Amino acid sequence: MKKIVTSIxxxxxxxxxxxxxxxxxxxxxxKILESTDDTLAYHGDYSATISLVIEKPGKPKENLQYKIYxxxxxxxxxIVQIFPQADKGKGYLRDGDNIWTYDPISRKFTHTSIKExxxxxxxxxxxxxxxxxxxxxxxNIAEFKTGTLGKYEVYIITLDAKTTEPSYQKSTLxxxxxxxxxxKEEDFSGSGRLMRTILIPKYSKxxxxxxxxxxxxxxxxxxxxxxxxxxxxxxFDKLPDRLFTKxxxxxxxxxxxxxxxxxxxxxxxxxxxxxFKNEKxxxxxNIIKSYCNCSLCPV
Numbered sequence: 001m002k003k004i005v006t007s008i009x010x011x012x013x014x015x016x017x018x019x020x021x022x023x024x025x026x027x028x029x030x031k032i033l034e035s036t037d038d039t040l041a042y043h044g045d046y047s048a049t050i051s052l053v054i055e056k057p058g059k060p061k062e063n064l065q066y067k068i069y070x071x072x073x074x075x076x077x078x079i080v081q082i083f084p085q086a087d088k089g090k091g092y093l094r095d096g097d098n099i100w101t102y103d104p105i106s107r108k109f110t111h112t113s114i115k116e117x118x119x120x121x122x123x124x125x126x127x128x129x130x131x132x133x134x135x136x137x138x139x140n141i142a143e144f145k146t147g148t149l150g151k152y153e154v155y156i157i158t159l160d161a162k163t164t165e166p167s168y169q170k171s172t173l174x175x176x177x178x179x180x181x182x183x184k185e186e187d188f189s190g191s192g193r194l195m196r197t198i199l200i201p202k203y204s205k206x207x208x209x210x211x212x213x214x215x216x217x218x219x220x221x222x223x224x225x226x227x228x229x230x231x232x233x234x235x236f237d238k239l240p241d242r243l244f245t246k247x248x249x250x251x252x253x254x255x256x257x258x259x260x261x262x263x264x265x266x267x268x269x270x271x272x273x274x275x276f277k278n279e280k281x282x283x284x285x286n287i288i289k290s291y292c293n294c295s296l297c298p299v
Contacts, residue, residue, distance in 0.1 A: 008145075020060070025141075032180060036111045040212075044238075045072075047237075048067075049233040050227055052227055052228070054122075063083065064087075071135045076244040078093055078248065079118075081119075090103065093109070099112050099113060101116065113125075116167065127229075138165050142170065151184060159172075172179060172185065181200075183200055186198075198216070201214055208236055214229070
């Protein structure tokens with residue numbers, strides 16, 4: 001814990017040297033930003049577990065957990081909530097510019113945006129989406145600086161959004177010079193008000209590159225509110241195409257919904273069983289026994 005606190009303190013203690021942005025420096029800044037994408041391990045298919053711990057003053061910590069599947073080179077992403085139990089099965093689906101949320105209770109999909117938050121956290125879909133950022137399409141380079149952040153020499157690049165895709169109008173990124181990894185991000189409103197600070201105290205090296213395995217997001221509007229994100233269970237195997245479909249999210253809940261309805265109807269008489277068979281639904285004797293308590297069933 002002491003090590004984490006020290007890392008965060010170093011990330012916050014930034015000094016920098018101003019430099020006027022020229023067209024040459026703007027081009028250099030774009031190349032640095034693009035190199036941050038190349039340094040990360042996400043170059044195709046991957047899956048992972050995302051664990052979130054949400055802290056709000058006066059409230060108990062809230063824990064959320066999701067499974068994410070992504071095909072970064074095709075802008076395909078599926079997220080399924082796996083904890084808490086009450087929200088299990090909720091999901092998000094991205095196919096290019098189309099993004100939907102899925103409600104397993106109503107079994108309906110609703111169009112949303114990349115700015116949608118995961119639950120009640122400070123994490124947005126844009127934060128977990130690892131498709132290569134279209135830096136040149138979405139941002140202008142507002143400022144280019146060099147300086148230090150804790151023990152690291154860094155580039156400090158301020159971006160102005162020129163499309164509606166970015167979640168914030170302005171963002172400042174602190175990027176290591178020796179390895180192009182983002183250590184800190186500050187997100188601002190159009191008026192220049194600091195909205196959110198992101199600290200990345202931990203990266204893990206895997207064969208394909210680097211992975212930010214611990215991220216801390218601080219809500220600057222509501223002091224004391226923060227979300228810690230931890231990435232685990234990373235795999236980079238080829239994923240089945242079915243994972244990136246609406247049918248997959250619907251199917252995640254179908255079996256559970258049927259099982260629940262089967263459990264609720266515990267008085268399965270012989271006639272119930274015969275009716276099921278007429279519908280060509282076959283159940284083993286053991287399954288029927290586990291759900292039926294009536295005296296009429298011949299099991």
